[in-house]
Amino acid sequence: PIPSISNAWIVTYILLSLPIYFTISAAVNPIPINGTCHDTCGTISVKYPFGSGFGCGHPDFARYVRCNAGTLEFSTGTGIYNVSDIDYSSSTLIIRDPFMSACSSMQNSGSFSLDRASPFTLTGENIFVLLGCSTNSPLFDPAEDLCAMGSRSRVCRGLYSCKGVTGIGLLQNAPPSTCCVYESPIQLAGYTLDLPKLQCSSYTSVYSFGGSEGDPMKWKFGISLQYNDSYYSNVCKDCETSGGLCGFTGFDQSFACVYENGKNTSTSCFGQGYEWSGTRESKNLNMLSFGGLLLLWLLISF
Ligand SMILES: *[C@@H]1O[C@H](CO)[C@@H](O)[C@H](O)[C@H]1NC(C)=O
Ligand SMILES: *[C@@H]1O[C@H](CO)[C@@H](O)[C@H](O)[C@H]1NC(C)=O
Ligand SMILES: *[C@@H]1O[C@H](CO)[C@@H](O)[C@H](O)[C@H]1NC(C)=O
Ligand SMILES: *[C@@H]1O[C@H](CO)[C@@H](O)[C@H](O)[C@H]1NC(C)=O
16 A cells, blocks of 8 residues: 555645746736726726726737826827727727827828738728829829719818818818829728828828718827627636636737736736746745655655
């Protein structure tokens, strides 16, 4: 019977050693979370998969959206844009390019692009309008058919009726021949509006007519984006139920449940994970000495 007792000890020892191994490997990872994650940024409610800072929300989103001094910002290769609204029920958000035109004020704009690999796509609500374009622009190439005709071209006339149009060097009610309602790959991810290439001085995006198509002052200007809403997992739901906010930690950006006091986070939520707290080193030591004791018992039992 003695060898079988030893076998039982070996099994017990291995089982009890596993958490020690995992605790040590977790402890060598840096903790990117400083302080807490918040559920608002200025006046905007911040919910998963968005986060208020690095280590908060989902890592795929943290690259694009962050809270900077009370302003929620969206970054792409072409710039940093304010997020003015997030609608969680329809998984959409509105961003505002500071250099895009609106009826009240028009100005030269930069290009806009959306990274193909990002979890964001343009919604079909956007009407992109290119303003102040050269008549030699490739937009007006009759073979390409890039500008919408018919009812959508009323958008051009509407915008050129705005007083703001003088900001791009045009007279109010100028002929809309230098304006284009751009119908190119609007619903695609990885979308680029390259103004120098299109030879236009400005652009705008209208995502709603605000109930009054005849009055461009009431139109809503901004870019409406759809985000991939399939990131919400059961482990995140559990974290939120336990009063935490979902985040990530370590080199592998693995899931972490972040509590609002910022004092601890764990890889899961109901205390079965590993705590990140000031006492974790002494805990590791305790676990190591416990492991050593077991090893001693194991040797004695042989
Ligand atoms: C962490 O947050 C504290 C305040 O909460 C701040 O003073 C400190 O500079 C921050 N450290 C880093 C590395 O961001
Ligand atoms: C972005 O938000 C900040 C702070 O709320 C504000 O100062 C800034 O003017 C905004 N930029 C644009 C383009 O709306
Ligand atoms: C949304 O994200 C999920 C999980 O990250 C991914 O499997 C899926 O392909 C994405 N969907 C789209 C349309 O990109
Ligand atoms: C985190 O800290 C809070 C308060 O200090 C405590 O109530 C909670 O149980 C802790 N959570 C974990 C996972 O240790």
